[in-house]
Amino acid sequence: MSRPFRPLPSLILTVIAAASLVACGGNDAPQPIPAAATITTLSNRADLVSGGDVLVELVLPTASTAGLKVDVDGRDVTAVFAIQGTRLIGLVEGLRNGANVITASAANASAATLTVTNTSRGGPVISGAQVVPFFCATPVPVGATGTAPATNASGLSTAATDAQCNIATEYQLYYRTTTAGCSGALPDPSPSVAFTSTTPPAPATPPTNPCYKVYNPAAAAPADLATTTTDAGGAAVPYIVRVERGTMNRGIYDIAVLFDPTKPWTASAPQAQWNRKVYYQFGASTGQPRRQLRPATAWSGAHAQLARGYAVVANSMTDSLQNSNRVMMTETVMMMKEHVTERYGEIKFTMGTGCSGGSINSNMNASIAPGQLDGITISCAYPDSETTGIEVGDCVMLVEAYQKPAWQTLMTTAAYTPAQINAKKAAINGHPDQTGCHGWYNAFGSNAKAGTYFRRSVADNASGAIVTASTSTNNCQLPTAMVYDPLSNVNGARCNAASWAESIYGKAAGSVAGNDARDNTGVQYGLKALLTGAITGEEFVTLNEIAGGVDRDTNLTAARTVADRPALDIAYRAGIVTSGKQLAKTAVIDMRGWDDTALLTQPGTAAAPGNPIHFVWRSFSIRERLDVEYGDHGNQVIWRFGRGGLLSPVLAPDAFATMDTWLTSLKADVSSATVAQKVRSAKPAAAFDFCLLSSDAAQTTKVTDTAVCDADPFLKASSSPRQAAGGKLSENVLKCDLRAINAVEYGGRVDAGQITRLQGVFPGGVCDWTKPGIGQQAAVSPLSFAAGPGGLPLPAAPVSKAK
Numbered sequence: 001m002s003r004p005f006r007p008l009p010s011l012i013l014t015v016i017a018a019a020s021l022v023a024c025g026g027n028d029a030p031q032p033i034p035a036a037a038t039i040t041t042l043s044n045r046a047d048l049v050s051g052g053d054v055l056v057e058l059v060l061p062t063a064s065t066a067g068l069k070v071d072v073d074g075r076d077v078t079a080v081f082a083i084q085g086t087r088l089i090g091l092v093e094g095l096r097n098g099a100n101v102i103t104a105s106a107a108n109a110s111a112a113t114l115t116v117t118n119t120s121r122g123g124p125v126i127s128g129a130q131v132v133p134f135f136c137a138t139p140v141p142v143g144a145t146g147t148a149p150a151t152n153a154s155g156l157s158t159a160a161t162d163a164q165c166n167i168a169t170e171y172q173l174y175y176r177t178t179t180a181g182c183s184g185a186l187p188d189p190s191p192s193v194a195f196t197s198t199t200p201p202a203p204a205t206p207p208t209n210p211c212y213k214v215y216n217p218a219a220a221a222p223a224d225l226a227t228t229t230t231d232a233g234g235a236a237v238p239y240i241v242r243v244e245r246g247t248m249n250r251g252i253y254d255i256a257v258l259f260d261p262t263k264p265w266t267a268s269a270p271q272a273q274w275n276r277k278v279y280y281q282f283g284a285s286t287g288q289p290r291r292q293l294r295p296a297t298a299w300s301g302a303h304a305q306l307a308r309g310y311a312v313v314a315n316s317m318t319d320s321l322q323n324s325n326r327v328m329m330t331e332t333v334m335m336m337k338e339h340v341t342e343r344y345g346e347i348k349f350t351m352g353t354g355c356s357g358g359s360i361n362s363n364m365n366a367s368i369a370p371g372q373l374d375g376i377t378i379s380c381a382y383p384d385s386e387t388t389g390i391e392v393g394d395c396v397m398l399v400e401a402y403q404k405p406a407w408q409t410l411m412t413t414a415a416y417t418p419a420q421i422n423a424k425k426a427a428i429n430g431h432p433d434q435t436g437c438h439g440w441y442n443a444f445g446s447n448a449k450a451g452t453y454f455r456r457s458v459a460d461n462a463s464g465a466i467v468t469a470s471t472s473t474n475n476c477q478l479p480t481a482m483v484y485d486p487l488s489n490v491n492g493a494r495c496n497a498a499s500w501a502e503s504i505y506g507k508a509a510g511s512v513a514g515n516d517a518r519d520n521t522g523v524q525y526g527l528k529a530l531l532t533g534a535i536t537g538e539e540f541v542t543l544n545e546i547a548g549g550v551d552r553d554t555n556l557t558a559a560r561t562v563a564d565r566p567a568l569d570i571a572y573r574a575g576i577v578t579s580g581k582q583l584a585k586t587a588v589i590d591m592r593g594w595d596d597t598a599l600l601t602q603p604g605t606a607a608a609p610g611n612p613i614h615f616v617w618r619s620f621s622i623r624e625r626l627d628v629e630y631g632d633h634g635n636q637v638i639w640r641f642g643r644g645g646l647l648s649p650v651l652a653p654d655a656f657a658t659m660d661t662w663l664t665s666l667k668a669d670v671s672s673a674t675v676a677q678k679v680r681s682a683k684p685a686a687a688f689d690f691c692l693l694s695s696d697a698a699q700t701t702k703v704t705d706t707a708v709c710d711a712d713p714f715l716k717a718s719s720s721p722r723q724a725a726g727g728k729l730s731e732n733v734l735k736c737d738l739r740a741i742n743a744v745e746y747g748g749r750v751d752a753g754q755i756t757r758l759q760g761v762f763p764g765g766v767c768d769w770t771k772p773g774i775g776q777q778a779a780v781s782p783l784s785f786a787a788g789p790g791g792l793p794l795p796a797a798p799v800s801k802a803k
Contacts, residue, residue: 036802043341067107111803122164123249129502136165153190169246176239183207195477206342230309251317256299268347275309282354288500320357367575375587394721395437427534430724435598437612506789519563519735568775575781580629604643644693733773738765
């Protein structure tokens with residue numbers, strides 16, 4: 001991490017000395033020009049700085065700082081620089097938005113300049129224009145009106161000062177109690193506020209026995225104050241945590257770290273108990289609300305990390321539920337890491353973590369901006385939002401199709417039992433049974449609705465019967481009058497992911513809608529089920545005739561869904577479809593629990609999953625991308641566990657400790673090897689594939705025989721509707737290339753008349769899974785969308801120049 005002053009080579013010093021001697025003898029030869037200083041930004045690239053400040057290192061030709069002068073556009077900032085060990089570091093503040101020229105010189109160094117481009121703390125930096133309207137959180141919730149939704153509580157005492165929802169930063173001290181059985185819930189929770197609520201809710205009730213209590217530095221030390229020994233070494237320290245809460249990129253953030261209130265802390269001289277490591281928490285689910293909110297994750301739940309000296313960081317704009325624009329999410333991580341560096345000090349490494357939507361953000365961050373996260377420990381993992389959406393969309397089409405008269409008539413005419421009908425659905429869906437698609441339908445089937453809608457859900461897992469809610473809602477969490485309506489308010493706020501990420505994908509030609517990557521053209525639903533005899537030829541043909549698709553507003557249509565080509569190109573180029581080649585640069589520990597059906601209760605759990613959507617196959621899909629696009633999966637290990645549901649209290653501590661060892665070794669490698677090679681070389685002995693069988697009540701016996709693991713019904717991987725239609729395990733083809741229908745492939749199970757009907761369903765042909773998808777290409781991330789949708793590769797980072 002450290003970089004010493006760089007003295008001139010001895011040969012150059014000798015030459016300078018000789019020249020000086022000649023000058024003393026009366027020689028009129030000109031004096032040599034001193035080498036220029038070098039100016040380097042430590043907290044971020046010089047062209048991506050935000051928040052009005054930047055941590056800077058100066059490197060002089062010799063160790064002398066005599067005559068040092070540093071200015072920003074003529075404003076003297078020399079005083080902020082100080083020698084720290086062998087380095088000259090300073091936090092330069094007061095940067096204006098746009099270009100700022102830092103100039104540095106010294107008696108032994110000619111002047112050098114570096115242009116620093118600064119953006120507001122509220123963003124954006126690389127993600128393009130921000131979506132409006134957007135409503136700021138308030139100190140206490142404010143009820144909804146006809147022109148504004150109810151606001152969320154910010155957890156801060158003052159109001160936003162501008163339209164970007166910037167709120168003054170606050171700090172609070174807590175201490176860890178020694179009391180046994182304490183609650184790891186947040187000690188200062190905020191109430192959940194429905195966006196339609198006209199009456200603000202009562203304040204949230206804190207836990208009765210919190211693990212973290214308010215600490216008063218002016219009072220005597222509490223009798224129950226815990227101590228901890230960190231990775232930074234030394235004696236045990238009081239377990240006092242400072243929580244910094246503020247706003248960044250329109251999100252509310254928390255930074256929690258061990259803190260000594262009797263000592264100063266600066267970026268150039270951090271307090272010793274911080275191990276200079278960051279644990280970044282990503283929140284779950286997915287959504288695109290137009291309301292500011294506190295982070296979904298709790299710093300207070302990261303006891304193991306805090307105790308070892310990590311800084312625990314979260315921002316609501318990196319919670320998948322609050323922000324489905326993954327470039328903006330990645331930008332927010334960048335801004336948060338910059339802020340940590342500027343206020344706390346340089347970071348050794350960053351470990352990301354999350355489940356479900358949190359794993360989506362972990363994986364996508366590693367693909368969109370390789371290197372932001374050095375390693376990730378994930379659970380209930382998905383590769384990315386776009387290709388996860390393939391299964392969601394397919395399940396919506398299929399669940400609706402199974403309720404249509406044409407399908408129902410086939411089932412009734414054949415006199416199938418409910419069990420036989422559901423077995424057919426399972427074969428078509430690629431899941432253990434019909435409930436997986438029901439789970440997708442209920443949890444996220446309406447998430448892509450652009451306007452106001454009445455939510456539909458499967459009410460009965462046995463029959464698949466669908467019910468419609470009696471009250472309307474929208475995914476923007478805005479008053480109805482502000483939301484898009486195709487007839488009465490075409491320019492209203494559109495509430496789906498494509499429009500939330502319009503700055504990335506752009507608008508569709510001739511439309512108010514954002515470009516969209518969703519597509520099911522050419523997909524032969526149930527193809528494998530047909531070939532195995534699970535469904536008949538007539539059932540196969542009828543299903544594909546009635547499956548249909550959705551329009552830009554996610555209304556069901558008889559025609560198949562057609563993607564916008566610009567969205568396809570951008571999704572791949574930007575790494576939004578997680579790239580195996582990019583992910584290969586990040587260490588990954590994937591803890592895979594079981595959530596594959598609502599009809600079985602896993603050992604160690606009280607009930608079956610309500611919405612079973614976190615399928616085991618997803619971990620192996622990510623692995624397939626690594627194998628195909630990079631050549632191996634040496635950066636990824638999969639730990640399957642057969643008891644307890646989605647999260648393992650047994651494996652989580654081991655994953656954290658193993659990843660810490662992995663990243664410590666990684667950062668010690670100063671060789672010329674590539675990052676991907678270093679990740680593999682640094683892999684510790686504890687990082688290997690295994691499973692914990694469902695019959696292992698203690699969950700302590702690591703089984704490495706894959707066949708044994710796969711034989712366990714609570715560890716076995718299934719597939720998806722797209723794979724059951726012939727697609728690959730990697731499931732990263734958003735829109736397939738097409739080929740003509742070949743009657744031979746159906747093995748005599750489809751007659752001539754049915755072939756004719758299929759040709760009517762697929763006039764352009766059916767999916768050719770042997771070819772890359774339309775627009776599928778290598779990621780060239782990171783891209784910047786500051787200049788508009790589509791994105792441009794980042795240029796080389798600016799460097800200082802002799803003046």
